[in-house]
Amino acid sequence: MKPDYIYLDHAAATPLDERVLEAMHPFFSELFFNPSSPYAPAIAVRRAYEDAKARIAQTIGAKGDELVMTAGATESINLMFGSVSGHVVTTTVEHQAVLEAAKRHDHTLVAVDEKGRVAPDAIFAAIRPDTVLVSVALANNELGTIQPLRKIAETCEAVRRLRIEAGNATPLVFHTDASQGVGQIDVNVARLGVDAMTINAGKVYGPKQVGLLWTSRSVRLTPQVVGGGQERGLRSGTENVAGTVGFARAMELADAHRKSESERLAKLRDALEKELITGHPDAVISGDHKHRLAGHLHISFPGIDAERVLFMLEREGVLVATGSACAANKGTRSHVLEAIGLAPEVADGSLRLTLGRLSDEVNSAAAAEAIIRAVRMEKDRMAR
Amino acid sequence: MKPDYIYLDHAAATPLDERVLEAMHPFFSELFFNPSSPYAPAIAVRRAYEDAKARIAQTIGAKGDELVMTAGATESINLMFGSVSGHVVTTTVEHQAVLEAAKRHDHTLVAVDEKGRVAPDAIFAAIRPDTVLVSVALANNELGTIQPLRKIAETCEAVRRLRIEAGNATPLVFHTDASQGVGQIDVNVARLGVDAMTINAGKVYGPKQVGLLWTSRSVRLTPQVVGGGQERGLRSGTENVAGTVGFARAMELADAHRKSESERLAKLRDALEKELITGHPDAVISGDHKHRLAGHLHISFPGIDAERVLFMLEREGVLVATGSACAANKGTRSHVLEAIGLAPEVADGSLRLTLGRLSDEVNSAAAAEAIIRAVRMEKDRMAR
Secondary structure, three states: OOOOOEEOEOOOOOOOOHHHHHHHHHHHOOOOOOOOOOOHHHHHHHHHHHHHHHHHHHHOOOOHHHEEEEOOHHHHHHHHHHOOOOEEEEEOOOOHHHHHHHHOOOEEEEOOOOOOOOOHHHHHHHOOOOEEEEEOOOEOOOOOEEOOHHHHHHHHHHHHHHHHHHOOOOOOEEEEEOOOOOOOOOOOHHHHOOOEEEEEHHHOOOOOOOEEEEEOOOOOOOOOOOOOOOOOOOOOOOOOHHHHHHHHHHHHHHHHHHHHHHHHHHHHHHHHHHHHHHHOOOOEEEOOOOOEOOOEEEEEOOOOOHHHHHHHHHHOOEEOEOOOHHHHHHOOOOHHHHHOOOOHHHHOOEEEEEOOOOOOHHHHHHHHHHHHHHHHHHHHHHHO | OOOOOEEOEOOOOOOOOHHHHHHHHHHHOOOOOOOOOOOHHHHHHHHHHHHHHHHHHHHOOOOHHHEEEEOOHHHHHHHHHHOOOOEEEEEOOOOHHHHHHHHOOOEEEEOOOOOOOOOHHHHHHHOOOOEEEEEOOOEOOOOOEEOOHHHHHHHHHHHHHHHHHHOOOOOOEEEEEOOOOOOOOOOOHHHHOOOEEEEEHHHOOOOOOOEEEEEOOOOOOOOOOOOOOOHHHOOOOOOOHHHHHHHHHHHHHHHHHHHHHHHHHHHHHHHHHHHHHHHOOOOEEEOOOOOEOOOEEEEEOOOOOHHHHHHHHHHOOEEOEOOOHHHHOOOOOOHHHHHOOOOHHHHOOEEEEEOOOOOOHHHHHHHHHHHHHHHHHHHHHHHO
16 A cells, blocks of 8 residues: 655654564464463463564674663663763764763763764774763764764774773773664674664664664673563563564564665665755755765755745655654754754755655655755745 | 463463554554654654543543653553652562562562551551652552552551651652553552552553553652653653554553453352362462452462473463463562462462453363362372
8 A cells, every 4th residue: 555645754763564563463462472471372472582582683693682672772772871880972963862861971972074974083082991881873863874883893992902901991882873774784783893782673664662782792781670580680571572573574674675775765865866956956965975874865955944844845745854853843953963063044944854665766756846846935935 | 263272361461452453553554653753644643642641541540641651560660669769668569570679779578468468557667757659569460469559548648747747858659550450440540549550551451562650740750761852751762652552442441341341250260269169178269358359369279289280281271370470480489479478388389360351151160170180180190
């Protein structure tokens, strides 16, 4: 069934894949047993749960028993930050969950360049002898800018070597929130070089309210939620079997189609970008042209009011975002756009267009036309 | 579709009601939008979410904006305990989540009588000038014993009056975990007299990994999970729309059929109890005969090994528990049975039989026969 709207907000939420829902279904009804119960049907549910964790782990190059299943990326991030005490380093363009979790610690926010990219050297400079955690998102949710995680990992490794030489036993954990990257870029933890990684099923056509925190065996977590001792004592509460099974299917699908899907999206995105710039040559593209998520297009039409354009587009059935969905309701300017130094009149005219599985050539072309028309009407209105 | 087993473990997990799943379905697929997004279809999702919260609230006599939606009872309990600092009072028969959360505070565990009931006077005696929280489950998950919450609420109110007279400004919150009571007894917060209440969708034929903490307007919560500021800043993370809509439907169904269903279950349970005692006159019934959940039957066959009986029953398709499902995998004796002073040889021969929507006269009678037979075989084996 094709929807009657054109959805260009895949970074805010993705529809649940039908195949994922199908995989979850048995665990809603006939396989509803508590995985801690001792009889065979419950043990089968326990096995399905552990198997789903192992399958998720495989898609990131890890083991199932290195995962803590959570209710989403925000909880995962809070679990990671709540497990350390000491100074933490992160960037000015992180998701609100990381920024708020960082505020509970002595912290340094590292600035980014005008493309939203953080320099590994700047991370190095911010690390102090008492720094215990570095957290950098794999890709920025507003701009789509991909961070140089591999280089930052090497920086962290260099710090660890220097600490050994200096007799400083403080451990340093490098965590990434990879929620925005899964399905578009490789999230193999060894290749990324991270010690801890957060991902979210709801951003990858999986069920909402399901996420995980992966940590390498060297990282010690402190449970935030205590009780029955599930998840190796790190996150109590009856396991989310249906959600985890769905997450596994979603990760497998994302992994299987990652290369072809990101090529397809980049092509659609580039065509959309070209159309919009042709229609409005004064448009400003933000983010890193070279290091950018395939489905992301952050475009500003200087001087116009993006919110008005958003509502004009909505009437034509084109759904877009002006900024991060999390901040959308608050009427404040995006902290990411401030961080990259976008002039206020440019920032206020920004649309975030994020393509995904609901995007195709036909609806992307129709969206381009609608956006060009809406921006033109808004420019005309303001010129009067 | 009737299952090919007889399920007598409704206290561990309940199957998702088909009507609940039906209510959730649209929010998996077509209404997948992020409720924080600004366009009309997302605003409709936001409305559905707020409406679901209001409907849940109505079933407990509260307002939607007094609820914090969580990933289950364990998280709700941790949120409540994490929001206070000071001495806490609870009982020796609480769920592991309460006991573990209490351990993070200076705490007193109040003893219960041989039926598992706590005396309001004993709670009063345990409250100190610096006590900030009293937490008592509405009904015990192993015995089904219903606690005198109304009387304990009056006790807390008396303490508050004494504190005012003494010029002690320490607030006192009375919290209950009502997860085991919903659908069988009235959980109207005003009638219970509580200031805070935890409930769990997964125990009431709703979706798993969904729960809530209700608090009266006088209670101040401290967010455990920070980020985008959802749930009035008290629990960040994208809202669980499908889960909350399902929870609402589950609560409405539970509320609508509470009286007839608890009468039906009590009748089935009493018949089962009678059959089993007739078959094995040495059987010991635990819990409070008068104040007991309609679906609960805790029965011990002194001297036998309940685990062996459990596996014999499993082979006949009868699924029962030996103790709390949460502790089942740990091979330790139930803390609840220790707390009521059950002799070890009686405790070790205990089955927890919990009836629910999957129970009827035919399968209850068949279960009675199977249990009588299995216990007899086990007695015979031991007599050899």
